[in-house]
Amino acid sequence: MKKNSFKSTLFIIISFLMFSSVFTSCKDDDEIYILKREDIKVNEPEGGFITKVNQLLKIEAESSSDEGVTYEWFLDDESIATTKNMEYMFEIVGEYDLRLVVTQSEIKYEYPFSVTVTFSEIKSPTDGATAYITKILDFMPAIGQFTNVLPKYEEGDTQATMNTKVLEAIGNNKKGMISLGGFGGYVVVGFDHTIQNVKGKRDFRVLANAFYANTNPDPSAPEGGSCEPGVIMVAYDSNGNGVPDDNEWYEIAGSAHEDHTQELWYEKAKDNGNDVNLYRNYEITYYKPENEPTTAEGKKQYIRWEDNKGNSGYKVKNAFHNQPYYPQWASGDKITFKGTCLPQNGVDESGQGNYFVLYKFRYGYADNETNTKDESAIDIDWAVNSKGQKVHLPGVDFIKIYTGVNQENGWLGECSTEITSVEDLHILGVSIDTREE
Numbered sequence: 001m002k003k004n005s006f007k008s009t010l011f012i013i014i015s016f017l018m019f020s021s022v023f024t025s026c027k028d029d030d031e032i033y034i035l036k037r038e039d040i041k042v043n044e045p046e047g048g049f050i051t052k053v054n055q056l057l058k059i060e061a062e063s064s065s066d067e068g069v070t071y072e073w074f075l076d077d078e079s080i081a082t083t084k085n086m087e088y089m090f091e092i093v094g095e096y097d098l099r100l101v102v103t104q105s106e107i108k109y110e111y112p113f114s115v116t117v118t119f120s121e122i123k124s125p126t127d128g129a130t131a132y133i134t135k136i137l138d139f140m141p142a143i144g145q146f147t148n149v150l151p152k153y154e155e156g157d158t159q160a161t162m163n164t165k166v167l168e169a170i171g172n173n174k175k176g177m178i179s180l181g182g183f184g185g186y187v188v189v190g191f192d193h194t195i196q197n198v199k200g201k202r203d204f205r206v207l208a209n210a211f212y213a214n215t216n217p218d219p220s221a222p223e224g225g226s227c228e229p230g231v232i233m234v235a236y237d238s239n240g241n242g243v244p245d246d247n248e249w250y251e252i253a254g255s256a257h258e259d260h261t262q263e264l265w266y267e268k269a270k271d272n273g274n275d276v277n278l279y280r281n282y283e284i285t286y287y288k289p290e291n292e293p294t295t296a297e298g299k300k301q302y303i304r305w306e307d308n309k310g311n312s313g314y315k316v317k318n319a320f321h322n323q324p325y326y327p328q329w330a331s332g333d334k335i336t337f338k339g340t341c342l343p344q345n346g347v348d349e350s351g352q353g354n355y356f357v358l359y360k361f362r363y364g365y366a367d368n369e370t371n372t373k374d375e376s377a378i379d380i381d382w383a384v385n386s387k388g389q390k391v392h393l394p395g396v397d398f399i400k401i402y403t404g405v406n407q408e409n410g411w412l413g414e415c416s417t418e419i420t421s422v423e424d425l426h427i428l429g430v431s432i433d434t435r436e437e
Helices: 003-030 161-170 255-263 266-270 294-300
Strands: 049-052 056-059 069-073 078-081 087-088 094-104 107-118 135-140 186-197 204-207 225-228 230-234 249-252 280-288 302-305 313-317 335-341 346-348 356-361 395-403 421-424
Touching: 049 056, 049 313, 069 087, 078 087, 186 421, 204 395, 255 266, 266 346
Parallel strands: 049 107
Antiparallel strands: 056 087, 069 078, 069 094, 094 107, 135 186, 186 395, 204 421, 225 356, 230 249, 230 395, 280 302, 280 335, 302 313, 346 356
């Protein structure tokens, strides 16, 4: 009995030691290093990360351990990478919020950073560059009394044909005239060089036909007459493909963009019952009429329109222009325009419907100021991105102008931006200081 008892005891001891050894070994293998916040390091330069558009930005993270750790990078709250190190190429300039989220089991740490995306420098224009428009990339006027007239549409004309007619009218310093019709109607122009953004100076001028009223029933009124402001957009060909890509467009922030309530005529227009709001991301759709009206009632309910603010109505055909007001080369039975809609600046100062004054915005728009005054000139540094941030373009290769006001002005008809030319002030040797901040 003693011999068997000894064997049993020895077996139990050996088994216990083996079990203990296995247990200890497993515990060591499964032990996880618990990260502390300071165990993750990213070397962010003072002032944040700075990169160029279409250039790869690489950011490396250092950690004491990667065991059981996941990484996720967020750009303005959008996940862009799930790797420890981040590589990303920005297509749009601006300032961005970057965030690294590090997770280990129930532990989560967030590390915020800032990224500024800028442009590369550009070369000066070569000898022989012209100061004027050399190409028309697109032209689509909205409904208007001068649509299909400026320039003239002829049966069979295509988009390409109309673009050529626009170039013949306003390109190469011809100084003819085109009309963009009502809200949203636009033209896109290009040049044989990049118009440089010169610090502290205005860079280009959009020539048009704005003028002041000879007389005004209100002698204390601010400057106005026929000011039909067009919103200006600019594009720098950062990838050099020769066309303005969708992500290359930026809007010139004129005075109403900054604060529309500071326009000198704001209270006057408000008292007149105008819609004095500024709408970003505005959309309006015009429906092609089945036929041209022949009666007075038909002309009042000529072309139906709807916008994304719940408004609708009809564009009127007046007694002075009897051609179709819908662009005849446009395909489909409707056409939609988008953009920033400015406050309505037209006021009937007679109170009887026979003397309308379209008041001038302070600065920053086309067909808003007479061509000889400084406020008809534009500083590229007024360009902003969709978040309202200044983008500091090195220059612009393309300019888009669209009618910025949706308003009918009695017998005068719709507010429609007209354009006669665009010119590079630097090539012309014209020096105009920018506005003070």
